[in-house]
Amino acid sequence: MKIIRTSTVTKAVSRLxxxxxINLRKDVxxxxxxxxxxxxxxxxxxxxxxxxxxASIAKRNNIAICQDTGLPVVFxxxxxxxxxxxxxxxxxxxxxxxxxxxxxxxxNSIVTDPVCRKGKxxxxxxxxxxxxxxxxxxxxxxxxxxxxCENKSRLKMFNPTVDIxxxxxxxxxxxxxxxxxxxxxYIVGVGIGGTADYACLLAKKALLKKVxxxxxxxxSYESKLEKDLLKEINKLNIGPMGLGGKITxxxxxxxTQPTHIxxxxxxxxxxxxxxxxxxxxx
Amino acid sequence: xxxxxxxxxxxxxxxLKAGENVLLSGTIYTARDQAHKRxxxxxxxxxxxxxxxxxxxxxxxGPTNTPKGKVIGSCGxxxxxxxxKFTPALLKKGLTAMIGKGGRSEEVIKAVRKYGAxxxxxxxxxxxxxxxxxxxxxxVAYKDxxxxxxxxxxxxxxxxxxxxxxxxxxxYGKK
Numbered sequence: 001m002k003i004i005r006t007s008t009v010t011k012a013v014s015r016l017x018x019x020x021x022i023n024l025r026k027d028v029x030x031x032x033x034x035x036x037x038x039x040x041x042x043x044x045x046x047x048x049x050x051x052x053x054x055a056s057i058a059k060r061n062n063i064a065i066c067q068d069t070g071l072p073v074v075f076x077x078x079x080x081x082x083x084x085x086x087x088x089x090x091x092x093x094x095x096x097x098x099x100x101x102x103x104x105x106x107x108n109s110i111v112t113d114p115v116c117r118k119g120k121x122x123x124x125x126x127x128x129x130x131x132x133x134x135x136x137x138x139x140x141x142x143x144x145x146x147x148x149c150e151n152k153s154r155l156k157m158f159n160p161t162v163d164i165x166x167x168x169x170x171x172x173x174x175x176x177x178x179x180x181x182x183x184x185x186y187i188v189g190v191g192i193g194g195t196a197d198y199a200c201l202l203a204k205k206a207l208l209k210k211v212x213x214x215x216x217x218x219x220s221y222e223s224k225l226e227k228d229l230l231k232e233i234n235k236l237n238i239g240p241m242g243l244g245g246k247i248t249x250x251x252x253x254x255x256t257q258p259t260h261i262x263x264x265x266x267x268x269x270x271x272x273x274x275x276x277x278x279x280x281x282x
Numbered sequence: 283x284x285x286x287x288x289x290x291x292x293x294x295x296x297x298l299k300a301g302e303n304v305l306l307s308g309t310i311y312t313a314r315d316q317a318h319k320r321x322x323x324x325x326x327x328x329x330x331x332x333x334x335x336x337x338x339x340x341x342x343x344g345p346t347n348t349p350k351g352k353v354i355g356s357c358g359x360x361x362x363x364x365x366x367k368f369t370p371a372l373l374k375k376g377l378t379a380m381i382g383k384g385g386r387s388e389e390v391i392k393a394v395r396k397y398g399a400x401x402x403x404x405x406x407x408x409x410x411x412x413x414x415x416x417x418x419x420x421x422v423a424y425k426d427x428x429x430x431x432x433x434x435x436x437x438x439x440x441x442x443x444x445x446x447x448x449x450x451x452x453x454y455g456k457k
Contacts, residue, residue, distance in 0.1 A: 050405050050441075058410035064346045064356035067409040067429075105349035107356075107429050117316070121428040148361045148383075180454060181361050181384030183407040241406055242384065243301075243443065243453060274407045 002082050002136035004282055006092035009084075009140065012280050013096025016142040017072060018104040020278035021064045024055040028187070028275050031211045031250040035185060035240075044245030048185070051240070051273055062104075066274045069106040070144030072097050072126035073204065081136035094124040109147070129201060141208060141279040149186070149272040152178035155200055158264040167192075167266055168225075172232050174268040175249065180242020183272030186249045187211055188233065191267040193257035203269035206253040208277055213251040226252045240273075285439070289337030290378040292398040298444045300451040305439040306402070310339040310381065312433040314360050317424055318368040325371055332423030332432050336376035342383075344429035345419070346409070354419040354435070356409030359383040362401070366390050373397040385454050386446060395450035402442040403453070415440045 029052070036048040058065040074093050086092065101108065101123040108121045126142075154174040158167060171190055178186065191202025213226040229252040239245025250273065259265065286294060288308030298304065311333055313321070324331055342362050346355030362382030369380065370393035378399050383406035386394075394401060404412060415437050423432040446452045 047405065050408050050411060054405070054408035054411040057414060058356070061352070061410060061413075063349055063352065063410050063413060065410060066407050067344060067346050067356040067358050068360065069346055069356075102347075105347040105352075105355050107344065107346040109344075109429065120426070121430070151361070179385060181363060183383065241403065241443075243403075272407050 002079070004082050004084055004138060006084050006086035006089055008282060009089065009092040009138070010096040010099065012140050012282060013074060013093050013142060014100035014103065016140060016278040016280055017097055017100030017106065017144065020142050020144050020276045021069050021104065021106050022058055022062060024058070024065055025211070025275060025277060027211045028250070029055060031214060032273065034214065035247040035250055039240070039245055039247050041239060041245035043243055044240045044247065047240040047243070048247070064104070064106055065276065066146060066272070067107060068146040068148060069101065069109065070146045070276070071110060071150070073143045073145050074126050074128045075141040075143070075205070075208070076128060076130045077133050077139040078130055079135040079137045080132055082138055090128060093128055094126065097126045098123045138282040139279060140282065141277060143204070143208065143277040145204070146272055146274065149178070149182040149270045152182045152270045153200070153203070154268040155196060156266050157196060158266055160261060160264050162264060168229060168232065170266060171229055171268055172236070174270065175233050175238070176236055178270055179238060182270055183274065184238050184242055184249070185240050185247045185273050187271040187275045188229070188249050188252045189269040189271065190252060190254045191269070192254060192264070193259035194265060196265050198257060199265035199267035200269070202255040202257055203267040206255040207269060207271050207275060209253045209255070211251040211253070211275065213253060222254045222256060226254050288339055290339065291337060292448070295378065295400045296398070296448050298400055298447050300444050300447045300453045302444045304402070304442050304444060306339070306442055307438050307440070308436070310341045310435050310437055311422070312341050312343045312345070312435060314342050314344050314430050315364055316427050316430045317432050318365050320424060321372060322368050325375070331375070334376070335372060337378050339379040339381060340372070340377060341381040341404070341435065345433070346429070348419070352413070354413050354416045357413050357416060358409030359404040359406055362386055369393065373399050381442060385452070391446055391450050391452060394446050395448065398448050400444060400448055401446035403445040404440070404442055412440065
């Protein structure tokens with residue numbers, strides 16, 4: 001049994017919120033640099049240079065990469081050998097979000113009443129997803145999700161006998177519909193299987209995977225699907241900033257889960273080029 | 283690259299063409315979803331708007347909080363299409379330019395042509411880079427809206443692309 005004080009969790013979440021919002025992920029930066037080399041449209045190339053420059057300005061000036069510092073989504077992988085002490089875990093995470101966002105001058109983008117939209121905008125609550133795992137470690141991952149791209153999410157419940165081409169078209173169409181609006185070049189998260197809700201969660205979790213599908217060799221059916229989809233999406237000519245070009249998406253990341261014999265849920269969660277996340281192990 | 287200064291005149295923007303790069307300097311006002319809703323309510327009631335729209339520029343932006351010692355935090359554009367339903371009424375009142383990201387509705391394109399305005403695209407997702415172009419920032423209305431309050435910004439050489447020109451041509455082509 002390992003004891004973790006939840007005040008430690010608060011501190012870690014606070015630090016991760018700042019880290020994620022100010023320092024662009026290394027794999028995303030590498031993908032952007034590769035995209036800049038591969039892009040042939042001069043305007044698109046210039047815009048990717050601006051994105052890279054933006055990331056370095058954010059780091060240097062210690063300010064957010066993007067003004068939409070997102071709705072913080074926190075993933076907790078909780079080793080079953082952990083016992084928490086202190087305030088409850090949910091409170092500890094929310095306190096961490098508030099502290100981090102406040103400290104770094106990040107944006108209070110949350111409205112408490114989603115329907116009437118009254119009251120002051122605040123920093124929390126973030127969304128918490130937990131997984132129970134073996135061992136006695138706690139992995140915390142913070143993904144601040146901007147809403148320009150979150151608004152482009154899609155879910156479809158397919159028949160189990162569906163042709164794969166139809167699934168591909170659904171995913172490509174989600175990107176086509178997002179068009180220039182959600183800050184391309186995108187990273188496309190796809191969740192396949194499980195239930196309706198779980199497919200959506202998988203699509204978001206897919207964004208936590210390394211952004212590498214543009215360069216990795218095909219090793220599985222999923223990785224082939226990722227490559228094929230990326231190729232199709234990059235034919236859309238949406239391009240960086242939506243002004244045309246080869247690079248409409250930096251990568252397609254797929255997560256799968258066993259599902260029911262009667263169905264096949266497929267969810268798409270698009271990320272803007274500023275895909276931000278940070279993780280820590282306690 | 284073309285340089286333009288606020289306040290804008292129809293004469294000054296009539297030669298701008300969709301797809302062209304420009305550098306904008308002068309005064310612009312931030313306003314996004316909730317501020318637009320309030321503008322629409324004010325217009326409906328015949329009440330005064332927080333600033334005169336003639337010749338002015340609205341920037342669809344809700345910046346982060348301002349870090350210590352900085353003029354403004356990260357301040358890139360938000361998705362313009364959410365403001366589409368409010369836009370024709372503002373253009374009718376003399377609003378001359380908008381800055382945002384992404385496409386606009388047919389109604390907005392028509393109104394841009396009808397009233398002689400222009401829609402610019404700002405480098406989307408580059409809020410840290412844009413912050414360096416902002417020389418001053420001040421809340422001038424709807425302070426209770428927090429990040430969505432209306433701010434008066436002084437900008438220098440804000441890099442933009444003409445998204446929709448006065449003739450109604452769009453950089454994204456026909457829908």
